[in-house]
Amino acid sequence: MSVFTTVTPDDLAPFLKRYYIGQLVDLKGIAAGITNTNYFVTTTHGRYVLTLFEALQSSDLPYYVNLTAHLAHHGIAVAAPIANIDDQYTDTLNGRPTLLVPCLPGTVVDEPNVAQCAQVGEMLAQMHLASRSYPAHMPNPRGVQWWADTAAEVMQYLDADTAARLQAEVDLQLRQDYTTLPQGVIHADLFRDNVLLDGDRIGGFIDFYYACNDALLYDLAIALNDWCREEDGDIDRARAEAMLQAYQSVRPLETAEFAAWPVILRGAALRFWTSRLLDFYKPATGEMTYAKDPTQYERVITHHAQRQDFWLTPAPV
Ligand SMILES: Nc1ncnc2c1ncn2[C@@H]1O[C@H](COP(=O)(O)OP(=O)(O)OP(=O)(O)O)[C@@H](O)[C@H]1O
Numbered sequence: 001m002s003v004f005t006t007v008t009p010d011d012l013a014p015f016l017k018r019y020y021i022g023q024l025v026d027l028k029g030i031a032a033g034i035t036n037t038n039y040f041v042t043t044t045h046g047r048y049v050l051t052l053f054e055a056l057q058s059s060d061l062p063y064y065v066n067l068t069a070h071l072a073h074h075g076i077a078v079a080a081p082i083a084n085i086d087d088q089y090t091d092t093l094n095g096r097p098t099l100l101v102p103c104l105p106g107t108v109v110d111e112p113n114v115a116q117c118a119q120v121g122e123m124l125a126q127m128h129l130a131s132r133s134y135p136a137h138m139p140n141p142r143g144v145q146w147w148a149d150t151a152a153e154v155m156q157y158l159d160a161d162t163a164a165r166l167q168a169e170v171d172l173q174l175r176q177d178y179t180t181l182p183q184g185v186i187h188a189d190l191f192r193d194n195v196l197l198d199g200d201r202i203g204g205f206i207d208f209y210y211a212c213n214d215a216l217l218y219d220l221a222i223a224l225n226d227w228c229r230e231e232d233g234d235i236d237r238a239r240a241e242a243m244l245q246a247y248q249s250v251r252p253l254e255t256a257e258f259a260a261w262p263v264i265l266r267g268a269a270l271r272f273w274t275s276r277l278l279d280f281y282k283p284a285t286g287e288m289t290y291a292k293d294p295t296q297y298e299r300v301i302t303h304h305a306q307r308q309d310f311w312l313t314p315a316p317v
């Protein structure tokens with residue numbers, strides 16, 4: 001249950017007076033999500049989502065919040081932040097920084113189909129292009145060096161075989177230079193639970209709190225590793241081809257990206273293998289004792305390492 005900070009209708013009444021969204025009708029905590037407190041707020045004008053940030057400080061928020069405003073301005077399906085009477089996107093409630101956005105249509109889909117993977121690929125490419133005019137810059141706090149540092153931190157808990165495989169993956173990634181690939185703003189966590197789908201249509205991309213500037217191809221690899229993944233960590237060909245073709249219908253990959261693709265797929269998997277190992281063996285104090293399965297991403301890497309074909313048709317000349 002992800003309500004860490006309780007909000008009552010009495011707490012909310014003075015807060016809502018700072019917005020032009022009508023009067024409160026209903027307030028309901030949202031169970032999904034593991035980092036922040038989220039509430040559905042229904043007013044006489046409509047339905048909204050109120051987020052109370054549990055870890056991020058007000059000073060951290062502008063990059064993420066202005067990014068979603070920028071993307072919404074360009075027609076990407078994201079929840080555009082709502083400004084308060086002081087024309088600020090963020091406010092404060094019960095000692096936490098807050099954000100109020102409209103409720104987007106759709107639900108999280110656990111078993112996406114080919115058409116849905118194509119939609120995600122297409123909108124991800126649109127998002128990458130639309131954010132080229134976004135002026136702010138944020139280095140990736142969870143880049144290759146973070147994978148290496150995190151692997152070193154959890155190595156002591158692993159059996160010798162797993163530790164050796166983890167170290168080999170880290171060494172492989174430390175030898176790469178992804179900075180020569182096309183760069184831009186990436187979502188960096190575009191898993192199934194961060195996209196709302198309304199049938200085959202995208203209701204919206206949500207949860208931009210890992211967004212940063214990095215290689216665009218890395219973002220595509222993160223999305224593909226989740227959206228097209230089977231239970232055993234293998235990738236489903238039909239979904240992968242659909243996602244890649246749809247992405248490339250908007251932003252064709254460059255020759256250097258074709259070359260980097262097989263290894264960056266493993267890097268994108270290593271990012272979540274290491275973060276899940278860290279959450280599993282060294283959960284942060286006060287964090288919910290809920291950790292996703294690290295071995296899922298170990299298996300993704302094993303499959304990628306054995307693969308000959310990476311679903312890409314030859315690069316256009
Ligand atoms: N704009 C929105 N419209 C509709 N539902 C939303 C919206 N934003 C969030 N939600 C709902 O709230 C849930 C939790 O949101 P989110 O995944 O952002 O939680 P979090 O705790 O902030 O992040 P995380 O779980 O990645 O740590 C989502 O699964 C979705 O059901």
Ligand SMILES: N[C@@H](CCO)C(=O)O
Nearest residue numbers: 189191272275276292
């Ligand atoms: N999407 C991440 C969790 C949130 O960052 C994972 O599945 O490990």
